Amino acid sequence: MTRMEKAANFSRRAVLKAGGALVVSIGAPVSPDFAYADEALSMSATMRPALTPDQLSSYIAVNADGGVSAFFGKMDMGHGISVAIAQMVAEELDVPFDTVKVVMGDTATSVNQGGASGSTGIQEGGRQLRAAAAEARRVLVELAADKLGVSADQLTVADGVVHAAGDVAKKASYGELIGGRYFNVELAWNGQIGNPLYAPGKARSKDPKDYKIVGQPIRREDVAPRVFAQSDFCTDVKVPGMVHGRMIRPAVAGAMPVNVDESSIKHIPGARVVWNEGFLGVLADKEWDAIKASRELKVTWSNAPPPFPDQASLYDHIRKSPVRKQEAGGKPIGDVDEAFKSAARVIEAEYEWPFQSHASMGPACAVVDIKGDQITVWTGSQKPHFTRDGVAGILGVPQEKVRGIWVPGPGCYGRNDAGDAAMDAALLAKAAGKPVRLQYMRDQATGWDPKGPASLHRARAAIDETGKVIAYEFMSKAFPRVDVNSNESKPYDTLAGQLTGVPLRSGDGFAVPEESYGFANKRTYWQTIAPLLDRGSPLRTSHLRDPVGPQIHFASESFMDELAAALKLDPVAFRLQYVTDPRDIAVIKAAAEKAGWQPRPSPRKDQSGGNVSGRGFAYVQRHPTRVAIVAEVDVDRSTGKIWARKFTVAHDCGQIINPDGLRHAIEGNVVQGISRTLWEEVKFDNKMVTSIDWLSYPILDMTEAPETIDVVLIDHPEIAPSGAGEPSTRPVAAAIANAVFDATGVRIRRVPFSPDYVKAALS
Amino acid sequence: MNQRFLLTVNGTSHAVDADPDTPLLYVLRDDLGLNNPHFGCGLAQCGACTVHLDGQAARSCITPISAVGNGEIVTLAGLGTPEKPHPLQMAYIEEQVPQCGYCINGWIMTAAAFLRDKKKPTDAEIRIALEGLKCRCGTHMAILRAVKRAAAAMD
Numbered sequence: 001m002t003r004m005e006k007a008a009n010f011s012r013r014a015v016l017k018a019g020g021a022l023v024v025s026i027g028a029p030v031s032p033d034f035a036y037a038d039e040a041l042s043m044s045a046t047m048r049p050a051l052t053p054d055q056l057s058s059y060i061a062v063n064a065d066g067g068v069s070a071f072f073g074k075m076d077m078g079h080g081i082s083v084a085i086a087q088m089v090a091e092e093l094d095v096p097f098d099t100v101k102v103v104m105g106d107t108a109t110s111v112n113q114g115g116a117s118g119s120t121g122i123q124e125g126g127r128q129l130r131a132a133a134a135e136a137r138r139v140l141v142e143l144a145a146d147k148l149g150v151s152a153d154q155l156t157v158a159d160g161v162v163h164a165a166g167d168v169a170k171k172a173s174y175g176e177l178i179g180g181r182y183f184n185v186e187l188a189w190n191g192q193i194g195n196p197l198y199a200p201g202k203a204r205s206k207d208p209k210d211y212k213i214v215g216q217p218i219r220r221e222d223v224a225p226r227v228f229a230q231s232d233f234c235t236d237v238k239v240p241g242m243v244h245g246r247m248i249r250p251a252v253a254g255a256m257p258v259n260v261d262e263s264s265i266k267h268i269p270g271a272r273v274v275w276n277e278g279f280l281g282v283l284a285d286k287e288w289d290a291i292k293a294s295r296e297l298k299v300t301w302s303n304a305p306p307p308f309p310d311q312a313s314l315y316d317h318i319r320k321s322p323v324r325k326q327e328a329g330g331k332p333i334g335d336v337d338e339a340f341k342s343a344a345r346v347i348e349a350e351y352e353w354p355f356q357s358h359a360s361m362g363p364a365c366a367v368v369d370i371k372g373d374q375i376t377v378w379t380g381s382q383k384p385h386f387t388r389d390g391v392a393g394i395l396g397v398p399q400e401k402v403r404g405i406w407v408p409g410p411g412c413y414g415r416n417d418a419g420d421a422a423m424d425a426a427l428l429a430k431a432a433g434k435p436v437r438l439q440y441m442r443d444q445a446t447g448w449d450p451k452g453p454a455s456l457h458r459a460r461a462a463i464d465e466t467g468k469v470i471a472y473e474f475m476s477k478a479f480p481r482v483d484v485n486s487n488e489s490k491p492y493d494t495l496a497g498q499l500t501g502v503p504l505r506s507g508d509g510f511a512v513p514e515e516s517y518g519f520a521n522k523r524t525y526w527q528t529i530a531p532l533l534d535r536g537s538p539l540r541t542s543h544l545r546d547p548v549g550p551q552i553h554f555a556s557e558s559f560m561d562e563l564a565a566a567l568k569l570d571p572v573a574f575r576l577q578y579v580t581d582p583r584d585i586a587v588i589k590a591a592a593e594k595a596g597w598q599p600r601p602s603p604r605k606d607q608s609g610g611n612v613s614g615r616g617f618a619y620v621q622r623h624p625t626r627v628a629i630v631a632e633v634d635v636d637r638s639t640g641k642i643w644a645r646k647f648t649v650a651h652d653c654g655q656i657i658n659p660d661g662l663r664h665a666i667e668g669n670v671v672q673g674i675s676r677t678l679w680e681e682v683k684f685d686n687k688m689v690t691s692i693d694w695l696s697y698p699i700l701d702m703t704e705a706p707e708t709i710d711v712v713l714i715d716h717p718e719i720a721p722s723g724a725g726e727p728s729t730r731p732v733a734a735a736i737a738n739a740v741f742d743a744t745g746v747r748i749r750r751v752p753f754s755p756d757y758v759k760a761a762l763s
Numbered sequence: 764m765n766q767r768f769l770l771t772v773n774g775t776s777h778a779v780d781a782d783p784d785t786p787l788l789y790v791l792r793d794d795l796g797l798n799n800p801h802f803g804c805g806l807a808q809c810g811a812c813t814v815h816l817d818g819q820a821a822r823s824c825i826t827p828i829s830a831v832g833n834g835e836i837v838t839l840a841g842l843g844t845p846e847k848p849h850p851l852q853m854a855y856i857e858e859q860v861p862q863c864g865y866c867i868n869g870w871i872m873t874a875a876a877f878l879r880d881k882k883k884p885t886d887a888e889i890r891i892a893l894e895g896l897k898c899r900c901g902t903h904m905a906i907l908r909a910v911k912r913a914a915a916a917m918d
Contacts, residue, residue: 077862077863078861078862078863078864078900079862080859219859220859223855223856223859223860223861223864224845224856226855226861226864226867227839227848227852227855227856227861227867228839228840228843228844228845228848228852229797229798229799229838229839229840229868230840232798233798233801233864233865235798235801235802236792236798238796286789287789287792287793288782288784288786288789288793289782291805359899360863360899361801361803361809361811361863361865361866361897361898361899361900362801362802362803362811362865363802363803408864409863409865410801410803410811410863410865411862411863411899411900412863413899439802441805442803442804442805442806660859664859664862664902664905667901667902667904667905668862668900668901668902669901670901671901671902671903671904672899672900672901673901674901675901693804693806693808694804694806694808694809694897695808699897699899700901701894702890702893702894702896702903702906702907703890703891703894705890705903705904705907706903706904
């Protein structure tokens with residue numbers, strides 16, 4: 001069954017009759033489940049209060065049967081966040097969990113809460129839905145008070161039914177009170193859209209001690225449809241009359257097509273070219289024909305100068321490049337320069353991290369349908385509201401003429417290739433005069449997605465005569481974290497925009513370590529350098545899971561280990577000596593205890609032979625979340641191969657909404673973190689990225705997966721929940737590096753720890 | 764030049780007109796509307812397109828339609844249903860394995876063929892049987908738990 005067929009089914013039963021008496025604060029009839037129902041949408045659009053952030057109806061609706069729709073302006077990127085959101089909404093409304101349906105990712109049904117972004121699904125997105133649900137409950141209780149003639153403070157709610165305290169006969173269900181009609185209640189919107197959007201009502205949310213649903217390990221509903229092949233991905237969307245598109249990229253980055261010989265594909269049925277400056281694609285009725293046309297089209301490219309340094313000189317390039325921007329990570333503490341002058345000993349180290357690819361499981365796909373002045377884009381992008389804005393921009397139409405519909409894509413860990421695919425599909429659809437489905441090919445997915453930036457990091461510490469760290473300095477010098485923004489709302493942030501004449505507007509930014517080491521003198525800062533190519537670059541940077549976190553904390557937490565080793569101190573004890581935040585201390589102790597950590601300095605000195613083992617520690621903050629991790633590794637000295645065998649993760653993200661979902665998210669983060677540490681490096685020559693498939697961009701294989709990942713969850717019901725989608729990615733590389741040092745006595749300061757590199761380092 | 768091919772997919776016969784070079788993947792997805800095998804690489808490097816061809820796991824992205832012959836094709840949708848699930852499908856639900864879920868055909872279809880022929884596999888044997896398949900979200904631990912659970916159920 002395709003998405004479009006489902007839509008028709010929804011629309012038939014879409015708009016409900018609004019029975020019962022009109023109540024003052026109630027708006028228009030609501031359709032319960034119109035995420036994909038065009039008919040229902042067009043009928044309800046005139047009756048629903050405006051879909052604006054200041055309306056309660058933009059977040060919560062009660063259907064005629066009493067079921068609740070929660071309209072969520074963020075998306076699930078695989079962590080099952082809709083379950084957690086439904087838990088938060090059900091908890092505040094006092095309705096059964098399974099009566100709440102979270103409707104995500106359609107610009108026609110939700111406001112822009114920033115999409116999937118920065119691990120803020122619960123932290124920011126859930127915060128808003130929680131506030132909206134609490135307000136909905138307050139309004140419903142007031143409605144019941146009027147209906148039942150009982151004051152609101154004498155009413156309680158259970159399972160979506162409002163009861164009078166001393167008279168069980170006096171009751172009214174949510175369905176009776178408002179079912180089938182929209183709320184018409186204004187919220188106190190803070191005027192922001194995206195992640196910072198917040199619009200509370202008058203209600204206070206529940207005291208965590210009363211939680212019944214939040215904190216429960218409720219399972220995902222979307223797993224069974226996946227395993228029975230009954231649910232669709234973005235790649236499965238089919239629209240009547242749709243044709244297939246494929247894009248063509250140059251063999252030298254920056255080269256432009258100067259001649260396109262359309263006769264070279266005339267033998268392929270229906271094949272045609274779409275060409276505008278650097279934008280070059282093909283269309284055909286059948287997908288395989290579009291692929292063949294993209295391969296067989298004869299194109300003459302401009303003689304572009306090779307834009308990239310040789311890979312071997314990448315880090316020298318970063319070292320020697322002029323600094324474009326420098327920024328401190330807050331006000332320096334103490335007088336760092338004076339402290340270094342008085343040091344008995346100075347320890348310094350430099351670390352290197354390569355460009356990395358999202359390398360999503362499938363190449364990005366988008367479907368665009370232009371019907372008169374109404375445009376629909378189906379996208380796997382993590383930010384469909386911004387995709388809508390981008391499509392409107394690139395087609396030159398008002399935003400309200402475009403509907404963006406998110407459908408789960410083939411993997412997404414940030415600003416991957418999905419945003420570019422949507423814009424390319426829009427230009428192809430405009431040229432085709434028909435709906436177009438575009439999917440990239442594997443070499444484009446890995447070769448041309450926005451990359452996590454390459455970086456180098458320098459750390460130094462001043463030690464006094466007693467062995468105390470008296471000063472610490474940490475700096476990063478790197479390509480910017482976002483050459484293209486983390487969303488695709490502006491043409492200059494997309495390949496299609498850049499290839500049709502809009503140059504890159506590289507954002508300048510990086511970050512500094514997040515920790516609470518209380519060194520008396522401390523200074524952290526970053527520097528960025530210019531991108532390598534001003535448009536259409538396969539090495540343009542953007543957000544990749546935990547943007548710039550893995551590289552920074554690989555360096556900072558490796559360096560803490562270096563300090564501990566230099567001072568012949570146990571790495572955990574060393575950290576506890578300086579860490580100041582109580583939650584940090586707790587998470588560090590929890591990981592060490594669970595792992596059975598025995599205090600001693602690294603490296604081990606009791607091993608000989610070819611195979612050696614070691615253990616390593618790392619701890620990080622990521623905004624309010626804290627993670628500490630113990631890695632245990634085996635190293636084959638003869639081959640340089642590392643098996644990252646066991647991990648123990650202690651995780652504190654404040655209030656836990658769903659421990660089961662949280663554990664799965666942490667496991668995935670750790671495994672992806674291992675992959676990025678051991679294997680992942682975007683290869684390139686001076687013309688082009690040469691990592692174009694799974695052989696040239698290997699990721700962690702099942703034969704290399706850990707034996708065990710133990711997770712310790714620290715729950716703080718009293719502390720607002722913070723992100724978990726990314727933080728546990730952040731300490732993995734350092735923990736492995738520190739374990740390799742413990743095992744071998746050799747410090748690996750460059751990612752990836754490929755067998756060849758490690759073998760060379762060990763010899 | 765298009766030719767007519769007769770295919771048996773999940774027990775149903777289909778006639779398809781296609782270029783003989785067309786990979787089976789596109790015939791299943793575009794001509795027969797079976798969305799479950801996915802395009803991941805087109806290079807037989809990831810497994811997202813895996814189906815069973817005469818009971819063996821096959822990468823449909825590099826299998827030309829002309830090479831299928833009279834082979835019986837089974838896709839993930841044909842492996843089991845909610846009413847009559849395959850033990851691996853049950854185990855995947857029990858262990859809540861997928862994140863994005865795009866890789867799912869490779870792991871389940873490969874493991875199904877493996878577990879049919881290999882009873883009581885060890886951890887190492889399972890890992891080797893699944894070597895080369897890709898999961899970018901990093902659900903490896905959950906996949907291993909699910910395959911072990913299914914192996915126990917099929918014992």
